[in-house]
Amino acid sequence: MSVRRSNAPHEIVERALELSRADATVVIAEEDSTANLRWAANALTTNGVTRGRRVTVIAVVGASSGVVSRTAVTVEELEPLVRAAEEAARQSPSAEDARPLIEGVPASPDFTAPPVETSSDVFMDFAPALGETFARARAEGRELFGFASHAVVSTYLGTSSGLRLRYDQPAGSVELNAKSPDRARSSYVTVPTDDFRDVDPAALDADVATRLRWAERRIDLPAGRYQTLLPPTSVADLLIYQHWTADARNAHEGRTVFSKPGGGTRVGERLTALPLTLYSDPAAAGVETAPFTVARSSADFFAPATSVFDNGQPLARADWIEDGVLRRLPTTRHTAELTGLPGAPLADNLVLEGGGPGSLAEMVAATERGLLITSLWYIREVDPKTLLVTGLTRDGVYLVENGEVTGVVNNFRFNESPVDILGRATEAGRTERCRSREWGDFFSRTAMPALRVPEFNMSSVSPGV
Amino acid sequence: MPRTIDESFLSLPLRQLADAALARARALGADHADFRLERVRSATWVLRDARPAGAEDTTDTGYAVRVVHGGSWGFAAGVDMTMDGAARVAAQAVAMAKLSAKIIAAAGSDERVELAPEPAYGERTWISSYRTNPFDIPDGDKTGLLTEWSERLLAADGVSHVDARLWAVQENKFYADTAGTVTTQQRVRVLPELTATAVDTESGRFDSLRTLAPPAGRGWEYLTGTGWDWDAELAAIPELLAAKMAAPSVEAGTYDLVVDPSNLFLTIHESIGHATELDRALGYEAAFAGTSFATFDQLGTLTYGSEIMNVTGDRTVEHGLATIGWDDEGVRTQSWDLVKDGTLVGYQMDRRIARRQGFERSNGCAFADSAAHVPLQRMANVSLQPAPGGPDTEELIAGVDRGIYVVGDGSWSIDMQRYNFQFTGQRFFRIEKGRLAGQLRDVAYQATTTDFWGSMEAVGGPQTYVLGGSFMCGKAQPGQVAAVSHGCPSALFRGVNILNTTQESGR
Numbered sequence: 001m002s003v004r005r006s007n008a009p010h011e012i013v014e015r016a017l018e019l020s021r022a023d024a025t026v027v028i029a030e031e032d033s034t035a036n037l038r039w040a041a042n043a044l045t046t047n048g049v050t051r052g053r054r055v056t057v058i059a060v061v062g063a064s065s066g067v068v069s070r071t072a073v074t075v076e077e078l079e080p081l082v083r084a085a086e087e088a089a090r091q092s093p094s095a096e097d098a099r100p101l102i103e104g105v106p107a108s109p110d111f112t113a114p115p116v117e118t119s120s121d122v123f124m125d126f127a128p129a130l131g132e133t134f135a136r137a138r139a140e141g142r143e144l145f146g147f148a149s150h151a152v153v154s155t156y157l158g159t160s161s162g163l164r165l166r167y168d169q170p171a172g173s174v175e176l177n178a179k180s181p182d183r184a185r186s187s188y189v190t191v192p193t194d195d196f197r198d199v200d201p202a203a204l205d206a207d208v209a210t211r212l213r214w215a216e217r218r219i220d221l222p223a224g225r226y227q228t229l230l231p232p233t234s235v236a237d238l239l240i241y242q243h244w245t246a247d248a249r250n251a252h253e254g255r256t257v258f259s260k261p262g263g264g265t266r267v268g269e270r271l272t273a274l275p276l277t278l279y280s281d282p283a284a285a286g287v288e289t290a291p292f293t294v295a296r297s298s299a300d301f302f303a304p305a306t307s308v309f310d311n312g313q314p315l316a317r318a319d320w321i322e323d324g325v326l327r328r329l330p331t332t333r334h335t336a337e338l339t340g341l342p343g344a345p346l347a348d349n350l351v352l353e354g355g356g357p358g359s360l361a362e363m364v365a366a367t368e369r370g371l372l373i374t375s376l377w378y379i380r381e382v383d384p385k386t387l388l389v390t391g392l393t394r395d396g397v398y399l400v401e402n403g404e405v406t407g408v409v410n411n412f413r414f415n416e417s418p419v420d421i422l423g424r425a426t427e428a429g430r431t432e433r434c435r436s437r438e439w440g441d442f443f444s445r446t447a448m449p450a451l452r453v454p455e456f457n458m459s460s461v462s463p464g465v
Numbered sequence: 466m467p468r469t470i471d472e473s474f475l476s477l478p479l480r481q482l483a484d485a486a487l488a489r490a491r492a493l494g495a496d497h498a499d500f501r502l503e504r505v506r507s508a509t510w511v512l513r514d515a516r517p518a519g520a521e522d523t524t525d526t527g528y529a530v531r532v533v534h535g536g537s538w539g540f541a542a543g544v545d546m547t548m549d550g551a552a553r554v555a556a557q558a559v560a561m562a563k564l565s566a567k568i569i570a571a572a573g574s575d576e577r578v579e580l581a582p583e584p585a586y587g588e589r590t591w592i593s594s595y596r597t598n599p600f601d602i603p604d605g606d607k608t609g610l611l612t613e614w615s616e617r618l619l620a621a622d623g624v625s626h627v628d629a630r631l632w633a634v635q636e637n638k639f640y641a642d643t644a645g646t647v648t649t650q651q652r653v654r655v656l657p658e659l660t661a662t663a664v665d666t667e668s669g670r671f672d673s674l675r676t677l678a679p680p681a682g683r684g685w686e687y688l689t690g691t692g693w694d695w696d697a698e699l700a701a702i703p704e705l706l707a708a709k710m711a712a713p714s715v716e717a718g719t720y721d722l723v724v725d726p727s728n729l730f731l732t733i734h735e736s737i738g739h740a741t742e743l744d745r746a747l748g749y750e751a752a753f754a755g756t757s758f759a760t761f762d763q764l765g766t767l768t769y770g771s772e773i774m775n776v777t778g779d780r781t782v783e784h785g786l787a788t789i790g791w792d793d794e795g796v797r798t799q800s801w802d803l804v805k806d807g808t809l810v811g812y813q814m815d816r817r818i819a820r821r822q823g824f825e826r827s828n829g830c831a832f833a834d835s836a837a838h839v840p841l842q843r844m845a846n847v848s849l850q851p852a853p854g855g856p857d858t859e860e861l862i863a864g865v866d867r868g869i870y871v872v873g874d875g876s877w878s879i880d881m882q883r884y885n886f887q888f889t890g891q892r893f894f895r896i897e898k899g900r901l902a903g904q905l906r907d908v909a910y911q912a913t914t915t916d917f918w919g920s921m922e923a924v925g926g927p928q929t930y931v932l933g934g935s936f937m938c939g940k941a942q943p944g945q946v947a948a949v950s951h952g953c954p955s956a957l958f959r960g961v962n963i964l965n966t967t968q969e970s971g972r
Contacts, residue, residue: 034837034943036942036943037565037568038942040748040749040750040751040752041748042572042574043569043572043574043576044537044538044565044568044569045538045749046538046540046839046841047538047539047540047561047564047565048540048541048542048561048838048839048943049540049541049542049557049561050541050542050543050837051542051543051544051545052527052542052544052837053544054523054525064517065520066520067519067520067521067522068521068522068523069521069522069523069524070523070524070526071523071524071525071526071527071544072526072527072544072546084522087604088520088522088604091603091604091605091608092517092520092604092605092608093516093517093608093612094516094517095517095518095519096513096516096517096518097518120560120561120564123564127564127567127568128567128568128571130568131567131568131569131570131571131572132571132572134568134571134572134573134574135571135572135573138572138573138574143748145748145751145752146752147752147753147942149942149943175752175753175942176752177751177752179748179751183748183756188752253625253626253664254625254664254666254669254671255626255662255664255671255673259669259671260669261666261667261668261669262666262667262669263666296521297509297519297520297521298511298518298519299509299511299518299519299520299521299630300519308519377755377880377881378878378879378880378881379878380876380877380878381876382875382876382887382889382909382966382969383907383966383967383970384671385669385670385671386967386970386972388966388969388970390876390878390887390909391878392878392880392881392885394755394880394881411880411885413878413880413885413887413911415887415964415966415969415970416970417970420970420971441943441944455971457969457971459887459911459964459969460885460911461885462880462884462885463758463880463882463884463885463913464755464758464880464881464882464883464884464885465882
């Protein structure tokens with residue numbers, strides 16, 4: 001007598017593995033739920049709740065792989081999905097990164113448990129407080145714009161080599177932007193959160209209101225090189241991009257900033273005189289992430305060092321930069337062999353440590369004259385040889401004189417390299433959990449210090465506010 | 466060749482789910498409700514040095530219900546393909562509208578959602594213009610062609626690496642609303658792209674050239690000779706790459722620029738396309754993508770550029786990536802003027818914004834990239850019009866004493882009000898006394914939008930016009946991506962600021 005299966009994700013995984021006729025198979029079932037609120041000019045504009053399921057089948061036939069994903073798949077619809085992956089594998093030439101599937105990782109004890117979900121209930125306390133914040137902002141003559149988002153993804157990974165792994169990843173954030181009624185002044189703050197219990201809209205509003213007041217005195221400065229204090233969110237903006245472009249194979253082939261003239265990579269080279277350590281660690285407090293590799297593609301648009309054959313590979317702490325010295329570049333099992341570099345799979349978080357105990361406010365207090373940046377925006381690569389990127393300051397560049405903010409400065413376009421910034425930084429502050437404004441939607445788990453960077457290249461003045 | 470809507474999409478319970486959702490929304494008191502079931506199949510095939518480096522084939526299916534209830538929006542999306550499931554999602558959308566109303570009331574706001582009128586069209590079907598659906602071609606043929614192209618490039622002297630990528634999308638949308646419009650639509654688009662890289666290991670220098678073929682609202686025929694000459698482009702790349710590696714670094718300063726359509730499309734996208742989105746101009750994107758210098762009070766008076774500047778918004782052009790029959794609010798798509806003789810005369814808008822700003826009708830710019838996302842005001846195909854009987858590119862170059870001819874898009878960045886931008890490209894040719902005089906490297910041009918378009922002295926004729934575009938234009942929160950085309954001729958700009966990117970890096 002056959003047993004009727006449910007649409008429970010672990011049963012989807014088991015059924016797809018049973019159906020497979022490939023030489024080896026990986027099945028990834030992801031259950032996601034989201035809730036969001038968006039507002040402009042002190043009023044909600046859009047909102048939404050969603051539920052979704054994506055099932056990815058990676059079929060291996062010989063040394064070829066086929067990857068097919070479908071959303072909204074029920075257990076009855078699995079067979080066409082599995083056959084499509086097998087057919088894609090049969091039509092594909094041998095994959096360079098083909099390796100035996102990972103084995104021997106102990107099963108997650110909660111593999112058969114139902115997925116974790118979010119809903120609009122996550123905003124139960126936040127939403128009314130947000131409404132009151134709108135009312136206060138309206139009464140005090142500021143416009144608020146922003147977005148609150150919460151998502152939970154439960155990932156179930158099963159392989160024909162016996163792995164049964166599962167991870168629940170919450171991710172939430174709030175962005176709050178305040179403008180003066182004439183929209184000539186603008187301020188901004190963004191914070192990450194797991195569950196919205198630690199977010200106080202009134203406190204965020206007080207923060208942006210203070211910054212709007214700072215902007216009541218305006219100072220126009222020309223383009224040039226300035227001592228600049230980069231807040232943790234901007235350090236995250238720059239180092240996430242550096243991390244995405246740090247692929248070991250590309251460096252080994254001579255086509256990144258981490259390539260060494262004459263051949264090889266810059267691993268072993270000192271990048272900064274500060275004792276900074278940049279690492280990924282699935283267990284890092286506050287930015288925890290999946291302790292195993294989940295790869296739905298061997299050609300990820302953002303992170304080249306991925307391989308579908310590495311699914312389920314255990315992840316541990318990887319020090320990319322250790323005490324200022326480049327120690328590792330991201331590898332798959334395949335590219336570690338190809339480059340002769342140590343295996344260093346990507347994890348979904350990034351931490352920079354090794355600065356002093358000072359907060360950003362304390363670094364401001366210790367500044368004779370410099371610029372305090374709120375956030376960076378529209379960061380794009382200009383030259384891969386130096387990893388020169390361009391972008392703009394946004395929502396508040398403040399002039400610091402004799403340890404105090406004395407006014408707001410016009411915005412700038414900058415041209416700088418994250419690698420050079422690390423090399424030139426003269427001070428790092430206390431590491432804190434933060435959210436990249438530019439990349440936070442794609443890479444949300446970061447902890448960074450503020451950096452003091454002399455001679456930051458403000459290439460031109462940007463009249464936008 | 467006659468095309469039909471994919472039978473496997475039509476076999477989904479489209480009408481039943483829509484009826485269940487709309488009936489539930491009506492019963493719960495919604496003033497307006499719309500239902501959208503979407504299936505988006507997106508696949509990529511990637512090769513590295515002519516060997517497979519990854520492929521994926523993702524089909525995203527789901528549906529969404531959006532309501533106006535008590536003057537507020539409510540939105541919910543789901544994947545449960547049962548009538549009960551659809552009704553449940555409709556109830557969630559109403560619940561979200563009620564939550565919004567509470568927050569709006571607490572804020573003391575009197576803002577209410579109202580929609581500009583649009584005729585009810587009954588049942589309509591629309592299919593984009595293509596010959597062969599790329600998903601009807603075996604995967605082996607696709608990777609086979611990419612392999613052959615990669616090997617051609619790798620066989621040439623000086624080419625160290627070749628990266629190849631083909632991206633294909635088939636998008637099906639079913640839409641029904643409480644006014645009585647029911648549309649079923651299908652679009653296909655492709656983006657083939659090859660990048661050749663040269664590496665001088667000893668010096669550590671490297672550089673690359675990417676193909677100029679734009680993404681297109683076409684099918685597999687785009688890779689086999691219709692709409693682009695691949696043989697000619699691939700044959701030219703090795704020599705161009707070698708010249709780029711040997712090129713001198715540009716001297717920073719002020720130059721006249723002749724900008725090829727393969728570069729100018731992206732400048733149009735960033736400095737005109739996004740700047741003339743009315744939701745941005747009003748502040749609805751303020752916290753994320755930003756606002757616009759082209760504020761609503763300047764409609765009809767803002768001097769955007771020189772008098773030869775004429776820009777249209779268009780969601781109807783054949784093979785356009787933003788082309789469709791009806792938008793995600795049931796509005797029939799149109800074309801219209803954005804900039805006329807250098808003056809701002811129009812915006813892109815959706816039904817809510819149109820009503821709010823006193824327009825009679827939306828111009829059909831509401832669009833969502835999947836069922837999981839709410840429709841937002843999205844870019845039409847925004848295009849710079851050529852000059853009838855205008856010059857060709859050589860004639861434009863002939864009018865320059867000291868300048869640079871810019872070809873292909875590279876890096877792009879613009880500020881949050883669409884003033885200050887910086888662009889690079891794929892190839893830069895020095896112009897001396899009206900003639901090309903070899904390539905330059907390390908070039909970026911930087912300007913503010915109105916200065917740049919004000920410096921446009923000549924636009925090329927229709928013979929120089931190319932419909933370029935982007936596959937991945939990002940906007941909104943939660944983030945959405947959309948494909949959009951931009952047509953333009955070659956054009957001549959006087960006195961543009963050129964940076965040396967190596968000097969910018971402090972070296």
